[in-house]
Amino acid sequence: MSAALVVVAHPRSDSLTAQLARRAMARLEADGHTVDVLDLHAEGFDPRMGTEDEPDWSDPDKEYSAETRAHMDRIAAAEILVVVFPLWWFGLPAILKGWIDRVWNNGFAYGRSRPLLTGKRMVWIALVSYPEAKFKELDWVEPVDRLLRVGISEYCGIQDATVHFVYDSLSAGESALAEADKALAAPRTP
Secondary structure, three states, X not given: OOXXXXXXXXXXXXXXXXXXXXXXXXXXXXXXXXXXXXXXXXXXXXXXXXXXXXXXXXXXXXXXXXXXXXXXXXXXXXXXXXXXXXXXXXXXOXXXXXXXXXXXXXXXXXXXXXXXXXXXXXXXXXXXXXXXXXXXXXXXXXXXHHHHHHHHHHHHOOOEEEEEEEOOOOOOHHHHHHHHHHHHHOOOOO
């Protein structure tokens, strides 16, 4: 049985983001995975970078803060990482960006000849308020996909990474929940 980590980045537990995360968790469990849910807001994660978690480029074995090490352990234990979040200002919410900055750090996520995250699967589920046609017309699909899939996942050794957009998130309602199933079943994005 493999382990999955579902990361949620939304302040409300009743949000569509949280509902999609719960749906992803149920799908993963139905597929035989054990699931660890990391709700960044509910757990009180502090996204601010302090000196204790600032990368030391000359020391990939730097001892990071206890909070950061605990999050690193949760990532390391998972074979599948699923990150569910609203796309705000065409980017990651501050809490999620801070989590990447603090936890996906030198010596853990990158900075070694063989990245420690190699071999994992990563699924990004981004909720977008725009209709699909408008989002594509604005030409945001490729830059956001590239940032998440290449700039974060592949940079950290995760070659099996996909980005799935859930469009019309402000009005999609429960019909959007099936998007979690699609995202987890989707083949790798080229």
